Structures are given as structure tokens and as C-alpha cells.
Amino acid sequence: MARMIFVNLPVADLPVAVAFYEAIGGTRNPQFSDHTAACIVFSDTIHVMLLTHDKFRAFTPRPIADARAASEVLLCLSCDSRDAVDAMVEAAVSGGGAADPGPKQDYGVMYGRSFQDPDGHIWEPMWMDVAAMQSCPQGA
Incomplete structure (x- = not known):
């Protein structure tokens, strides 16, 4: 079985967050969604769990970081082409x-x-020419 990743993100406004993630290509999975959380599927192995602040606090005693003021993580998603990178940002x-x-x-x-x-x-869509990267010398 392939490993799966579930990225859990606290969100201030769940409907706004769901609309945003659907706009960039995610699909809401109603089986794992309710008024406190929404599961957004990007592939068979990549899922983003959007959690209201109250729901997020149930999983950790730590304060919720203000992602506008501090960086905790950068999330990178691979894309099939340079154009796909630009399309996701648009x-x-x-x-x-x-x-x-x-x-x-x-x-x-x-x-x-x-x-x-x-x-x-912050999300970072990226494209890489894997064949060209494999022919590059180590560290280049």
C-alpha cells in the first residue's frame, strides 16, 4: 500500500477554505467532512484536512500559529509541467x-x-524534469 499524507490545517472560515482548495483542483470528500472539518483530496495519496480552530485545538495543546506572521511549514506539490505550476498559482x-x-x-x-x-x-507548486535532473552531476 502506498503511503498517504494528510496535511491538517487550521482555518478561520471553513466554507471559504473549502472553496479555495476546490478552486486549485482539490475535491471535497464528504465521507470525512462535516461542519468542523473538510477533507480535500488532491490524489489517492494526498489529502488536506481543513479544520476549524476549535477542531484543530482538539488535536494539540499548542497554540495555533498565525501563518500570516510566522512560517511553520512550506507545502510543496508536484505539477506535470511549468504551465501547470502557473495555472495552479492563477x-x-x-x-x-x-x-x-x-x-x-x-x-x-x-x-x-x-x-x-x-x-x-504557503504552498509551492513545482515542476521538475526528472530525466534531466538524473543526468545532472550530484550537487549541481
């Missing part, structure tokens, strides 16, 4: 996010951008 902006809180990265064989969701969480 969809993020159309869905209520902000484009490129970090600098664009263009190394020829690797291309990445970033966007911020409505709660300030």
Missing part, C-alpha cells in the same frame, strides 16, 4: 489566495512558484 489567486509570497524559482530543469491560501498557509 487558480489560487482566483480562489482568494495571493501569488508568489516567495520568489519564483527557475533553474531550467526545475520551476517553482508559491501561493498563500486565505489563512496564510
